[in-house]
Amino acid sequence: MSGSGKFFVGGNWKCNGTKDSITKLVSDLNSAKLESDVGILQPLFFNPYVVVAPPFVYLDQVTSSLTDRIEVSAQNSWIGKGGAFTGEISVEQLKDIGCKWVILGHSERRHVIGEDDQFIGKKAAFALNEGLGVIACIGELLEEREAGKTFDVCFQQLKAFADVVPSWDNIVIAYEPVWAIGTGKVATPQQAQEVHVAVRDWLKKNVSEEVASKTRIIYGGSVNGSNCGELAKEEDIDGFLVGGASLKGPEFATIVNSVT
Numbered sequence: 001m002s003g004s005g006k007f008f009v010g011g012n013w014k015c016n017g018t019k020d021s022i023t024k025l026v027s028d029l030n031s032a033k034l035e036s037d038v039g040i041l042q043p044l045f046f047n048p049y050v051v052v053a054p055p056f057v058y059l060d061q062v063t064s065s066l067t068d069r070i071e072v073s074a075q076n077s078w079i080g081k082g083g084a085f086t087g088e089i090s091v092e093q094l095k096d097i098g099c100k101w102v103i104l105g106h107s108e109r110r111h112v113i114g115e116d117d118q119f120i121g122k123k124a125a126f127a128l129n130e131g132l133g134v135i136a137c138i139g140e141l142l143e144e145r146e147a148g149k150t151f152d153v154c155f156q157q158l159k160a161f162a163d164v165v166p167s168w169d170n171i172v173i174a175y176e177p178v179w180a181i182g183t184g185k186v187a188t189p190q191q192a193q194e195v196h197v198a199v200r201d202w203l204k205k206n207v208s209e210e211v212a213s214k215t216r217i218i219y220g221g222s223v224n225g226s227n228c229g230e231l232a233k234e235e236d237i238d239g240f241l242v243g244g245a246s247l248k249g250p251e252f253a254t255i256v257n258s259v260t
């Protein structure tokens with residue numbers, strides 16, 4: 001744990017759920033025992049910072065029913081002010097319904113939808129300027145890792161953020177190797193730690209020592225209630241961005257509490 005004090009656990013629900021299933025998931029989360037409950041002073045110190053990211057259509061349902069121990073994130077946002085942009089959701093609309101965060105640059109936006117580094121970077125800059133926190137995703141494809149290009153790819157994606165963001169104060173970096181997402185093939189603690197160290201070192205060399213030390217770098221890719229403990233022990237793993245396991249309230253609570 002190196003980042004700014006608090007372990008950060010995000011739940012990326014992706015394109016999953018129905019009104020009923022999300023009502024049940026929210027109920028499970030509201031009744032879960034989370035380490036962050038430990039005393040009101042706890043949030044000032046080392047404890048999980050918890051965020052969940054529902055699909056757009058359920059954001060209002062979740063923000064209006066979820067315990068205030070957990071903050072809500074969008075899974076994407078538009079690159080500028082609202083207006084004639086059919087199908088897009090603006091940052092001001094997300095803030096209007098109580099969103100505090102937005103996930104940007106997720107590999108599914110990069111490799112399924114086709115968003116490029118610069119487009120993602122500009123979205124992040126706009127969201128940050130408008131007061132949302134950004135969970136900035138980076139990560140390599142299997143063939144890129146096998147070609148020894150993991151660091152090159154991650155640094156290129158990082159640079160696209162660094163070139164345009166106004167500040168790093170409200171950014172959490174999520175390292176999510178694409179080959180580990182949804183595959184059950186979780187990175188080993190050593191594999192994840194190696195990239196997290198390289199990312200922190202890149203921040204130190206290209207942004208500042210202060211940003212490098214305070215920015216939380218979280219891991220995503222097949223995290224579950226069984227493997228989270230070993231991963232959480234790594235010095236530079238500051239939390240998780242959880243996909244599939246975040247759709248199961250009790251298991252997500254286990255992951256949140258893995259920091260103890």
Ligand SMILES: O=C(COP(=O)(O)O)NO
Pocket residue numbers: 012106176180181182183184220221222223241242243244245
């Ligand atoms: O995409 C992910 C990880 O998904 P999984 O946990 O299902 O591998 N987080 O944003």
